[in-house]
Structure formats: structure tokens, C-alpha cells
Amino acid sequence: MGDIPQSHPRRASLLARQRLVDAAAAGLLADSALIAHGRGEAFDYLLGERTSDSARLAILEVAARLLAAERPVISVNGNTVVLAGKAAIRIAASLSCPIEVNLYYRTPERIEKLLTGLEEMRAEVASEAPPNDGTQAQWADSVKAIQILGAESDGRIEGLEGPRALCSRIGIEAADTVLVPLEDGDRCEALMALGKQVLVVDLNPLSRTARRATITIVDEVSRALDLLSAALLTNPEPADFDNSANLRAALHVMAESAERL
Amino acid sequence: MGDIPQSHPRRASLLARQRLVDAAAAGLLADSALIAHGRGEAFDYLLGERTSDSARLAILEVAARLLAAERPVISVNGNTVVLAGKAAIRIAASLSCPIEVNLYYRTPERIEKLLTGLEEMRAEVASEAPPNDGTQAQWADSVKAIQILGAESDGRIEGLEGPRALCSRIGIEAADTVLVPLEDGDRCEALMALGKQVLVVDLNPLSRTARRATITIVDEVSRALDLLSAALLTNPEPADFDNSANLRAALHVMAESAERL
Numbered sequence: 001m002g003d004i005p006q007s008h009p010r011r012a013s014l015l016a017r018q019r020l021v022d023a024a025a026a027g028l029l030a031d032s033a034l035i036a037h038g039r040g041e042a043f044d045y046l047l048g049e050r051t052s053d054s055a056r057l058a059i060l061e062v063a064a065r066l067l068a069a070e071r072p073v074i075s076v077n078g079n080t081v082v083l084a085g086k087a088a089i090r091i092a093a094s095l096s097c098p099i100e101v102n103l104y105y106r107t108p109e110r111i112e113k114l115l116t117g118l119e120e121m122r123a124e125v126a127s128e129a130p131p132n133d134g135t136q137a138q139w140a141d142s143v144k145a146i147q148i149l150g151a152e153s154d155g156r157i158e159g160l161e162g163p164r165a166l167c168s169r170i171g172i173e174a175a176d177t178v179l180v181p182l183e184d185g186d187r188c189e190a191l192m193a194l195g196k197q198v199l200v201v202d203l204n205p206l207s208r209t210a211r212r213a214t215i216t217i218v219d220e221v222s223r224a225l226d227l228l229s230a231a232l233l234t235n236p237e238p239a240d241f242d243n244s245a246n247l248r249a250a251l252h253v254m255a256e257s258a259e260r261l
Numbered sequence: 262m263g264d265i266p267q268s269h270p271r272r273a274s275l276l277a278r279q280r281l282v283d284a285a286a287a288g289l290l291a292d293s294a295l296i297a298h299g300r301g302e303a304f305d306y307l308l309g310e311r312t313s314d315s316a317r318l319a320i321l322e323v324a325a326r327l328l329a330a331e332r333p334v335i336s337v338n339g340n341t342v343v344l345a346g347k348a349a350i351r352i353a354a355s356l357s358c359p360i361e362v363n364l365y366y367r368t369p370e371r372i373e374k375l376l377t378g379l380e381e382m383r384a385e386v387a388s389e390a391p392p393n394d395g396t397q398a399q400w401a402d403s404v405k406a407i408q409i410l411g412a413e414s415d416g417r418i419e420g421l422e423g424p425r426a427l428c429s430r431i432g433i434e435a436a437d438t439v440l441v442p443l444e445d446g447d448r449c450e451a452l453m454a455l456g457k458q459v460l461v462v463d464l465n466p467l468s469r470t471a472r473r474a475t476i477t478i479v480d481e482v483s484r485a486l487d488l489l490s491a492a493l494l495t496n497p498e499p500a501d502f503d504n505s506a507n508l509r510a511a512l513h514v515m516a517e518s519a520e521r522l
Contacts, residue, residue: 021292031282038299039306042465046519204303206519251519258307258467258516 013041013049016222019082028113029078030105036182037079043203044220046254051227054249055219062179062199062215063231064238069177069197072097073149075167077104080181080221081114085121087225090131091179093142094232100171101150104184106163111150118148132233147171159190181221185209201225205250215243218250274302274310277483280343289374290339291366297443298340304464305481307515312488315510316480323440323460323476324492325499330438330458333358334410336428338365341442341482342375346382348486351392352440354403355493361432362411365445367424372411379409393494408432420451442482446470462486466511476504479511 004014020037023029051059066072072095074088081088081101092099101114122143130139153166155173164187167173178191181201185208191198192212200213201224210216217224265275281298284290312320327333333356335349342349342362353360362375383404391400414427416434425448428434439452442462446469452459453473461474462485471477478485 017293017296020296024295025292031286032278032295034293034295035278035281035299035302038296038301039303040299041296042300042303045300045465045467204306206306255516255519258512258519 010049013044016083016220017041020079023078023082026113028082028110028117030103030110032105033079040182040203040220043205043218043254046257047203047219047250048253048257049220051219051223052250052253054246054253055217055224056227058215058217058241058243058246059219059224059227060231060234060236061239061241062217063228063234064236065177065197065199065215066091066095066097066179067232067235068238069175071175072177072179073171073175074099075102075172075178075180075183076100076114076118077102077182078110078114081117081121083220084181084222084225085118086125087222087229088181089118089122089125089143089146090229091225091232092146093125093139094132094229096142096145098147098149098168098171100168101148102167102172102180104164104187106153106166115148115150122146122148131229157187157190157194159193160187165190181225183209183213185212188212205247205254210247213243215241216247218247271310274305277344277481278302281340284339284343287374289343289371289378291364291371293366294340301443301464301481304466304479304515307518308464308480308511309514309518310481312480312484313511313514315507315514316478316485317488319476319478319502319504319507320480320485320488321492321495321497322500322502323478324489324495325497326438326458326460326476327352327356327358327440328493328496329499330436332436333438333440334432334436335360336363336433336439336441336444337361337375337379338363338443339371339375342378342382344481345442345483345486346379347386348483348490349442350379350383350386350404350407351490352486352493353407354386354400355393355490357403357406359408359410359429359432361429362409363428363433363441365425365448367414367427376409376411383407383409392490418448418451418455420454421448426451442486444470444474446473449473466508466515471508474504476502477508479508 004011126140126143149168149171155167155169157165177197179199188209197214199215201217201221202210205218265272387401387404410429410432416428416430418426438458440460449470458475460476462478462482463471466479
């Protein structure tokens with residue numbers, strides 16, 4: 001993809017596509033991960049490939065809920081690691097919360113590769129300039145202190161069967177609030193049924209995940225997590241939030257786009 | 262995917278997805294083919310996964326143009342072969358026209374695998390009951406007589422560079438009318454510039470292909486080609502056709518769907 005000019009209007013989307021293709025070739029992703037990404041591309045196309053005002057409000061509310069949570073955790077799958085792994089690490093460092101690799105189609109090989117990828121990204125993020133008022137050494141310490149979970153699978157998500165139910169006991173099982181981009185509908189419902197706050201990123205505002213979650217950020221995952229990382233620094237307070245109205249606003253943007261020919 | 266019940270409302274879509282995943286594993290598809298399929302899934306979701314009235318009109322007009330053409334050809338890529346190869350063969354038999362395997366990302370291995378797949382499908386279609394008034398023997402003869410092109414690449418699509426320009430001299434190069442499902446925008450434009458009628462199937466009504474083609478069927482490729490195969494038997498006549506109005510109608514269906522939460 002070296003031939004995409006810097007000025008190409010869809011450059012970010014094309015680069016993200018190539019990262020997914022490369023990651024699939026490297027064995028990091030489930031078979032259907034590329035198809036899921038393509039679905040996302042289509043919805044993002046209808047969003048104009050930019051973050052809508054309603055998504056910005058949802059991001060701010062998610063930031064507030066994460067800051068107010070007692071035991072937040074960030075659950076990541078393959079696509080999230082590939083597209084937004086560093087942003088997830090920055091968020092975990094700001095919150096001092098764990099990241100858990102948790103896969104719908106769980107295999108030890110993919111878990112291992114994704115954990116390795118996250119460790120490499122963590123080393124890079126640790127050497128970045130601090131995003132807050134602290135020193136670089138403080139930032140590096142907070143990044144290095146993040147627990148990266150997922151190998152152990154000693155916990156369970158009640159209400160699910162088989163390998164989909166596996167999780168980390170000190171991660172998702174113990175959490176009161178789960179930030180889980182690109183989640184499956186069944187698991188979103190199971191987490192909700194356990195009384196957890198489920199904060200999702202999903203480009204399809206009609207998906208079961210989008211409709212059942214506590215808060216749904218309808219946006220592309222790398223844009224959303226970059227903005228979330230920034231929003232955490234502003235210390236927002238939780239508010240009343242109408243997720244149905246939020247989803248309707250996203251649909252309205254897409255519907256207007258679909259009429260714009 | 263043996264666990265999808267017959268009654269599942271999205272069964273056809275889930276089975277198609279599995280066929281693409283299997284075909285990718287078998288090396289029939291380019292790296293980005295699964296992503297393209299995912300984009301299509303999202304647009305089809307907005308169509309309600311059924312053929313709209315405006316798509317039915319477009320299919321009828323495509324049938325009429327193909328019947329009126331002097332040298333029609335059907336150009337197929339990997340996704341089309343996997344999802345709708347048999348329907349393409351039935352259409353070619355009805356029209357006594359060639360099918361050409363023509364790939365944007367051309368490799369000899371994929372061409373060879375797709376040609377082999379089409380030959381196998383042709384044998385199956387030849388033994389089907391005839392769709393028209395003829396005898397089974399006549400149908401079998403017309404199916405076996407189809408030229409399946411693509412191995413030779415002795416022709417060129419003027420206006421394109423490199424391997425994307427390669428085609429069959431007696432196929433796409435000689436054709437006055439090309440039925441080309443799931444085509445790339447650049448090649449659609451190049452074929453149009455050569456004065457050919459370009460009849461496409463594309464689920465994204467805003468894509469360059471959809472907007473530049475002579476006629477655009479905004480529908481899922483297997484549904485569209487099954488209906489096209491049936492439409493050919495009714496001997497429709499070419500009419501005035503406003504493709505922009507056709508695309509607006511498709512967008513309107515999607516926009517209404519996007520507002521239906």
C-alpha cells in the first residue's frame with residue numbers, strides 16, 4: 001500500500017484495511033475477521049469516515065463511566081489489537097486498569113500472538129511523551145504497570161457455553177465495567193445480564209451489541225479509542241445518557257449520507 | 262456452519278459468508294476479497310437482504326440488453342464464482358456467450374483454481390433440468406458449448422496499466438456488452454471508455470462502479486444472477502433506463518432502513 005498518496009481522502013481506511021490483511025496473513029485473526037472489518041468499512045463509509053457529534057458525546061460519557069468505575073477492564077479481540085492496540089494501552093495506563101485479550105473464536109495460538117503484539121505495543125507506548133502533566137518516567141511506569149490478561153482463562157462469563165465463556169478471573173469476571181470494542185451480541189448480552197456496565201464501539205447501530213450495550217460508540221475503533229484516550233484527560237462526570245437516542249442520531253447521519261447521491 | 266437452523270432469518274447470508282471463508286482458505290480469493298464481501302454484507306443488511314423493486318427493474322433491463330447484444334460476455338472474479346458461479350453458467354448457456362475469469366489481482370494460481378471450479382460447476386449445471394422448453398439433451402449441449410475463458414490473457418483493456426489490463430481477446434476485448442458483477446471502479450471506467458455497455462452488480466450504490474456503469478443492479482450477486490437467469494426466459498425488450506434514478510431508489514431503501522430502529 002506504499003502507493004496511497006498522503007492526500008488520498010480514504011487513506012486511513014485503506015491503511016487500516018491493509019493492516020487487517022497483513023494481520024490475517026500472520027495468523028492473528030479469526031477466519032471471519034476480515035468480513036467483519038468489511039462490514040465496518042461500509043458503515044464507516046456512510047458516516048463519512050469521521051466521528052459524528054453523537055459519537056463524540058458517547059465517547060465523553062464512556063470516559064466518565066470508566067473514570068467512575070470501581071473495577072474497569074478493557075476487553076480486546078484481534079481486530080481491536082491490530083487497529084487500536086496502542087490506544088487501548090494508553091487508556092489502560094490512564095485508568096490503571098487491566099487489558100484482557102478475549103476472543104469469540106478462542107485458540108491458544110491467536111491469544112499468544114495477540115499478547116505478544118500487545119507487549120510490543122506497550123514498550124512503544126511507554127517511551128512516548130506523557131499525555132498528561134506527569135513526567136515521562138511516571139508515564140512509562142504507569143504503562144509498564146498495566147496487567148495484560150488473557151492467557152489464563154481461569155474465570156467464566158456466566159450464561160455462555162463452551163470456549164466463549166472463558167475469561168480472566170481478575171479481568172472480565174471481576175470487573176464492574178467493561179470497555180469492549182467490536183463485541184459479539186451474545187457476549188454483550190451475557191455481560192449485561194451479570195449487571196456489568198458494557199461500553200462498546202460498534203459501527204453498526206442496528207447490531208444486537210449496539211442495541212443492548214449500556215453505551216454504544218458508533219465509530220471506527222481507532223478514531224474512537226484515540227478520542228476516548230484524550231477525553232479521559234478532561235475528567236468528565238457521568239450524566240444521564242439515552243443510548244437509544246444516541247443510536248438514532250447515528251442512524252440519521254447514515255440515512256442522510258445514503259440520500260446524498 | 263452446520264448449526265444454522267433452516268429457519269434462521271439470515272441463513273442465506275451466513276452460508277454465503279462461510280463459502281467465502283472456505284474459498285479464501287482454499288486459495289481462490291485475493292487477500293481483500295473477504296473485506297469486500299463484508300462491505301457487501303453491510304449494504305445488503307440495509308436492503309433487508311432481499312431484492313428491491315428497483316433492482317428487479319434493473320435486472321429486467323440487463324436481461325434485455327444482454328439479449329440484444331451482438332457479442333455479450335460475462336466477466337467473473339473469485340467472489341462471483343464462489344457465490345454465483347452456477348447462475349453465471351446458466352446465463353451464459355441461455356445467451357450462448359462466453360464466461361471470462363478476469364481478476365483485478367491476477368495470479369496464474371487463482372485463475373487456474375477458478376477455471377477448475379467453473380468447469381466442475383458446468384458439469385453440474387449440464388445435468389440439471391432445462392429451464393426452458395428444450396430437452397435435457399439440448400440444455401446439456403448448450404451448457405457444454407460455453408467457452409470458459411481467462412487462461413490465455415491475449416487481449417488488453419485499453420486505458421489500464423499492468424496486469425489489470427489483461428483480458429481475453431475473444432472475450433472482454435471483443436465484447437460490445439459486458440456483464441461484470443463486483444467490478445473495480447477503474448476497470449468499469451476503462452470498459453465504458455471503450456464504448457462497451459457495462460452491466461454491473463454492486464451492493465454499494467455510491468461506489469464508482471455503481472455510478473459509472475451503464476446499468477447497476479444494486480443487489481446481492483447470487484440473488485441477482487438467479488433472477489437474471491429467470492428474466493432472460495421472458496425475452497424482455499430494451500427500454501429507456503435512467504440509472505441515476507435506479508441508484509437513488511436503492512439509496513432510498515437503504516436510508517429508510519437506516520431510520521427504522
